[in-house]
Amino acid sequence: MERLKVATVWLGGCAGCHMSFLDLDEFLIDLAGMIELVYSPVIDVKEYPKNVDVCLIEGAVCNEDNLEILHKIRARTKVLVSFGDCAVTGNVPAIRDQLGAGNVKNVLQRAYIENAQNNPCVPKADGIVPQLLARVMPVHEAVHVDYFLPGCPPPAERIKALMVQVLEGKTPKLEGANLKFG
Amino acid sequence: MSKRIVIDPVTRIEGHAKISIFMDDAGNVSDAIFHVVEFRGFEKFCEGRPYGEMPGITPRICGICPVSHLLASAKAGDAIMAVKIPPAADKLRRLMNLGQIVQSHALSFFHLSAPDFLLGWDTPPAQRNVFGIIAANKELARAGIRLRQFGQEIIEILGGKKIHPAWAVPGGVRSALSDEGRAKIRAWLPEAFATTKVAFDLWKKTMETHQREMQIFGNFSSLFMGLVAPDGTWEHHGGKLRFTDSSGSIIADQLEPQKYYEFIGESVQANSYLKSPYYLPLGFPDGMYRVGPLARLNVCEQMGVPKADAELKLFKKLGRGAVTSSFLYHYARLIEILASLEYIERYVDDKDLSAECLRADAGINNLRGVGVSEAPRGTLFHDYTVDRNGLLKKVNLIVATGQNNLAMNQTVAQIARHYVRGNDIPEPMLNRIEHGIRCYDPCLSCSTHAVGQMPLHIQLLGQDGKVLNEIARG
Numbered sequence: 001m002e003r004l005k006v007a008t009v010w011l012g013g014c015a016g017c018h019m020s021f022l023d024l025d026e027f028l029i030d031l032a033g034m035i036e037l038v039y040s041p042v043i044d045v046k047e048y049p050k051n052v053d054v055c056l057i058e059g060a061v062c063n064e065d066n067l068e069i070l071h072k073i074r075a076r077t078k079v080l081v082s083f084g085d086c087a088v089t090g091n092v093p094a095i096r097d098q099l100g101a102g103n104v105k106n107v108l109q110r111a112y113i114e115n116a117q118n119n120p121c122v123p124k125a126d127g128i129v130p131q132l133l134a135r136v137m138p139v140h141e142a143v144h145v146d147y148f149l150p151g152c153p154p155p156a157e158r159i160k161a162l163m164v165q166v167l168e169g170k171t172p173k174l175e176g177a178n179l180k181f182g
Numbered sequence: 183m184s185k186r187i188v189i190d191p192v193t194r195i196e197g198h199a200k201i202s203i204f205m206d207d208a209g210n211v212s213d214a215i216f217h218v219v220e221f222r223g224f225e226k227f228c229e230g231r232p233y234g235e236m237p238g239i240t241p242r243i244c245g246i247c248p249v250s251h252l253l254a255s256a257k258a259g260d261a262i263m264a265v266k267i268p269p270a271a272d273k274l275r276r277l278m279n280l281g282q283i284v285q286s287h288a289l290s291f292f293h294l295s296a297p298d299f300l301l302g303w304d305t306p307p308a309q310r311n312v313f314g315i316i317a318a319n320k321e322l323a324r325a326g327i328r329l330r331q332f333g334q335e336i337i338e339i340l341g342g343k344k345i346h347p348a349w350a351v352p353g354g355v356r357s358a359l360s361d362e363g364r365a366k367i368r369a370w371l372p373e374a375f376a377t378t379k380v381a382f383d384l385w386k387k388t389m390e391t392h393q394r395e396m397q398i399f400g401n402f403s404s405l406f407m408g409l410v411a412p413d414g415t416w417e418h419h420g421g422k423l424r425f426t427d428s429s430g431s432i433i434a435d436q437l438e439p440q441k442y443y444e445f446i447g448e449s450v451q452a453n454s455y456l457k458s459p460y461y462l463p464l465g466f467p468d469g470m471y472r473v474g475p476l477a478r479l480n481v482c483e484q485m486g487v488p489k490a491d492a493e494l495k496l497f498k499k500l501g502r503g504a505v506t507s508s509f510l511y512h513y514a515r516l517i518e519i520l521a522s523l524e525y526i527e528r529y530v531d532d533k534d535l536s537a538e539c540l541r542a543d544a545g546i547n548n549l550r551g552v553g554v555s556e557a558p559r560g561t562l563f564h565d566y567t568v569d570r571n572g573l574l575k576k577v578n579l580i581v582a583t584g585q586n587n588l589a590m591n592q593t594v595a596q597i598a599r600h601y602v603r604g605n606d607i608p609e610p611m612l613n614r615i616e617h618g619i620r621c622y623d624p625c626l627s628c629s630t631h632a633v634g635q636m637p638l639h640i641q642l643l644g645q646d647g648k649v650l651n652e653i654a655r656g
Contacts, residue, residue, distance in 0.1 A: 029327070
């Protein structure tokens with residue numbers, strides 16, 4: 001049987017969802033026989049491949065690079081899963097939005113001008129350092145998302161519950177305690 | 183004509199990054215820059231919130247070392263309340279931090295870096311990862327996975343959750359170590375020690391076969407900084423700061439970590455979201471210092487536990503004065519795992535950890551509080567200024583990886599100088615340069631209080647922007 005092509009992507013988030021994926025622990029060894037991990041921060045593939053079956057997306061959409069890769073991922077993937085609360089709601093990175101219209105200027109000002117003793121300046125290098133978006137967004141605001149996996153992070157058992165259903169070719173359903181945020 | 187090479191993205195590190203390598207007219211590497219491309223803005227958007235929320239919010243800076251932020255944040259809260267926390271709470275916080283050092287270092291060694299030195303630099307990229315290790319040596323992979331799991335279980339036993347536990351609070355912690363948890367940790371320890379022994383054996387073989395890497399992967403003079411106990415013993419949560427130089431001489435000792443701003447400055451690099459802290463008395467960039475496992479082992483005189491002390495003696499022989507090769511961060515990480523296990527072993531027999539008095543309470547007694555702890559990757563500072571009601575007015579965070587920024591740039595340049603000639607971009611260079619960064623185990627979600635991927639694409643560009651040569655790896 002052809003193994004399912006799975007990708008995991010990390011946008012504006014803390015990597016906690018990816019760490020929770022690694023908390024699958026020894027199930028990772030079983031998983032290695034069932035899926036082919038074709039793109040992920042933990043492997044060395046640099047270009048998001050075509051014909052990916054399932055992609056788990058961690059993190060909110062915070063900058064231009066996030067947005068660009070997200071459109072590429074949508075075009076090349078059958079099933080997109082918003083993986084964790086930042087992807088599902090914007091969560092902590094979206095606290096920035098509460099600062100209102102000047103939020104980008106304000107956060108950069110604090111970090112790179114006020115909290116700097118040498119060469120205070122806002123980082124800017126075209127093609128190298130991506131510009132922050134005016135507003136942080138959950139993933140489904142940028143592209144269509146098929147399934148939502150909540151949690152900060154989703155515990156490994158919840159990730160496993162979803163993965164097992166996807167592997168069995170079912171439409172994944174999360175119920176009860178598996179639908180918790182936070 | 184001078185040129186620039188870009189590596190984009192750097193993979194198997196905990197963050198979003200690119201690398202630029204600059205060439206001079208003669209075709210030699212003149213400089214290199216590690217660019218971090220993610221930023222979220224915690225220092226600003228936490229403003230206006232009660233300081234007591236920070237141990238809940240700041241761990242979301244980083245899911246790899248959330249416990250570091252949890253503890254630094256709680257300690258900043260202790261300082262704002264001006265309380266001394268109950269001794270049992272301090273021990274419990276330490277136990278959780280030790281669990282985190284084990285899980286994070288096991289991740290760096292087995293999951294992220296071992297594929298390079300176990301499978302080999304020139305293994306096809308598609309196999310050069312933790313799944314490649316599973317395929318090549320399932321039992322080794324299982325042992326590594328379970329060592330990381332052991333650390334994560336300790337965090338869960340104490341905090342109820344492996345990632346982002348809401349457990350440490352200003353004034354102490356919320357709960358003690360349960361008898362059940364104590365029994366579980368005790369039963370798992372022999373396996374954790376056995377796996378660590380396997381890792382040491384592997385590493386020692388690696389050192390024999392990787393002499394060249396030891397010479398050129400970030401081998402240069404710099405300062406080192408870390409917390410130490412009053413007698414110079416290794417510290418990971420309390421103690422005061424010490425700086426040493428490459429000869430091993432102490433240049434500043436028992437510095438009050440709460441007054442970090444008197445001796446640490448932050449510099450901005452216009453083409454990266456990662457700032458570069460430096461030792462103020464030497465200015466920028468001469469005040470370059472390294473933090474993390476290599477630095478902590480360089481600044482301390484002993485680990486304070488017998489097995490790790492025996493290894494520390496062997497480690498110290500690898501340098502004249504200080505150990506200066508960043509390739510030896512890997513070795514330092516294993517020694518810290520061993521020390522952590524030995525300290526954990528002591529704590530499982532310590533009745534204090536079942537104490538009932540775990541939390542001091544007070545109002546706002548200082549309008550500024552600084553919390554400092556050793557994260558797996560180096561010293562972490564949380565600095566909060568509050569108003570009379572405890573609402574945050576200003577936040578400054580100095581994280582481990584930023585403090586290694588200057589050293590990472592220099593490491594990339596050193597490796598590139600060895601492999602890049604003229605317009606050629608030899609394939610073996612790519613992964614080796616990335617590994618130079620992996621030595622530091624950078625946690626970029628922390629450093630920019632922000633992470634994903636893009637294609638690896640290296641270009642040699644002329645000053646006019648014309649592409650002279652390029653290769654892509656998909």
